[in-house]
Each structure stands twice: as C-alpha cells, then as structure tokens.
Amino acid sequence: ARVGDSGSGAGGALTLMAGSATNSRGGDLSMRSGAGDLSSGTISIASVDATLLGDSGDLLLQTGAGVHGQSGAVGVTTGSVSEGSSGSVVVQTGHAQRAGNVELVVGGSHSGVSGAVTVTSGHQAPDSVGSTTGLVAIATPSSENVDSGGIEVKTGDGATSGQIALRTGSSSARVSGSIVISTGASQTNAGDITMESGHSVASSGGSVSIAAGSSASQQGGNVAIQSGSGHESSGSVLLASADAIATSSGNVVVQSGTTTQASSGSLKIASGSSASANGGDVTVTAGNSGAGIGGSIALSAGSSSTEAGGSVRIQSGASSSTRATNAGDVAIT
DSSP: OOOOSSSSSOOOOOOOOOOOOOOOOOOOOOOOOOOOOSOOOOOOOOOOOOOSSSSSOOOOOOOOSSSSOOOOOOOOOOOSSSSSSOOOOOOOOOSSSSSSOOOOOOOOSSSSOOOOOOOOOOOOOOOSSSSSOOOOOOOOOOOOSSSSOOOOOOOSSSSSSOOOOOOOOOOOOSSOOOOOOOOOOOOSOOOOOOOOOOOOOOSSOOOOOOOOOOOOSSOOOOOOOOOOOOSSSSOOOOOOOOOOOOOOOOOOOOOOOOOSSOOOOOOOOOOOSSSOOOOOOHHHHOOOOOSSSOOOOOOOOOOOOOOOOOOOOOOOOOOOOOOOOOOOOOOOO
C-alpha cells in the first residue's frame, strides 16, 4: 500500500485501523512476516531519511489511554530458541555531532506509588549445572583522547529522599557475592573514594557505619582500614572527630568487644619497624586549654572479680647495637 506524493504540501497519510465495537472488544491489528525454511522474513518499520535541511520523521509506539481500566502494555521481546541463541534487543540512538539520549521514564501517579524501573538479567533453568545468571553492566565507553563519562546514581529530592541499597544476593551453599568499590589506575593522580553522609540544618547529621558480617559458628568478619603503599612513603591514616565551635567536639572511641565465656580482644597501638632508620614514635597527648583545665591521660588496667587485676607496665626499648650500651630512658615529670 502506497499513498501519493506531493510537490508542495504534505505527503498523503496511510492509516491502518482495526474496527471498533460498541459492547465488545475492538478488533486486533496484526503484522507478521512470512515463514521460511531458512529464516522467517523481516518486518521493518522506519521513517524515511531526511533531506538536506529537514528532520527525519518520528517513530511513536504507544497504547491508547484509559479511563477506569488499565492502559495497554508495550512488549518488545525476541523469540525463544530451544538449542541456539535467542535474539538481542538493542535500543540505540543514531550517530551525530551531538548524539541523542536514551531515557527510561515511568509514569507518575496521582495518589499511589509511581511506577518502578527494573533491569534484570536472564535467569537459568532450575536443572542447569555449572552456569550463572546473566550480567548487568552499566558503563560509559572508554576513550583515549577525551575524558570518559560519569555514572550518577541518585534518588530524587522529597519530604524524605529515597534510599540507595547496594547489596549482593544470599547464598545457600557457597560464598555470597562481594562488593568492590575502586577507582581506576592513573599515570598521574588516581581518583579518590569519598563516603560522606548528609548534612543537617536543624538536627543531627547522618552517620557512616562500617560493620563486618557476623557468623553463627565461625569467626566474624574483619574490618581493615589501610593506607596505600608508595615508593617514597606510605599514606597516612587519620581517625579524628571534627572541630566544634559552641559545644564539645566528638569523642574517638577505640575498643574491643565484650565476651561472656572467653577472653576479650586486645587493643594494640604500635608503630612500624625500620631496617635502616629510626622507628616511628607513639605519642599520646591530651588537649590543651586556653581558659580551663588541660585534658588528662589515664592508664588503668582491668579489674577482676575472682583473680588478680591487670598490670600496667611502662618499659623503654632495649638496644642490641655495639655503639649504644644503654636502653632507652623512661621519664615521668
């Protein structure tokens, strides 16, 4: 079917419409390619290329609106295959001096919860052995001459903003998946990783919690915070509370957990050894005061209800050098 051309006005329109019904369901409109022994035919729906100064036509695929019922669904699927590979679904904008965007937007709601966007990879049959489900990859393309694009995952603003949950699935027989957050390598400065909770104007700021997993039968997981190694020097690790103006600054508490049937964990503060230079210092200093009393330092061993209390031991370092005959000093002033 072809409609007539026009020399000056708009070309003729082609409308394919099924019949309507008063008390029943309207007619269907079906387009199918022909069957074949080698392959079935292709269905091509496209607007014609534009002239030098014009725009190409739009391609709109939508269902009709409804009043009391639901509007129709739009399904884009490829056919199933029993032994080969099923076809892919590709949504892509055309190449241009400024390429177009691809947007996935769900409809708003007047009274209930708005629609969701779900991206799920392919599953495996229950009887599959040695296989994994499909991968979901969100990435910007690589480039050698320009900067690669960013990836932003955020919730919208609101009375209460939404939550972002990044988690792996549970495992019934093996190890659950890991979560890796890392920046790329660089010939100059590598990228930073910043974890920061939200600020508050009238209440408390958000907290940042890092907790390892517990275990019902074995040892719980570890939490390791370590600076990067370097050819000149390794990086520093700073654990501090923020400064305050009108009130007290926050506390820094480092302690091991309690236990009811075994020994509680130890707390060790030590600097690293050096093979050719001085070993690092350990400095414990209380805060100064401009108008009040300076801070105190208390060293206290643990008490015991049934045995002897713990000891407090202060000892200087020994020397095995032939040039130094004395151990280090202990000075209490």
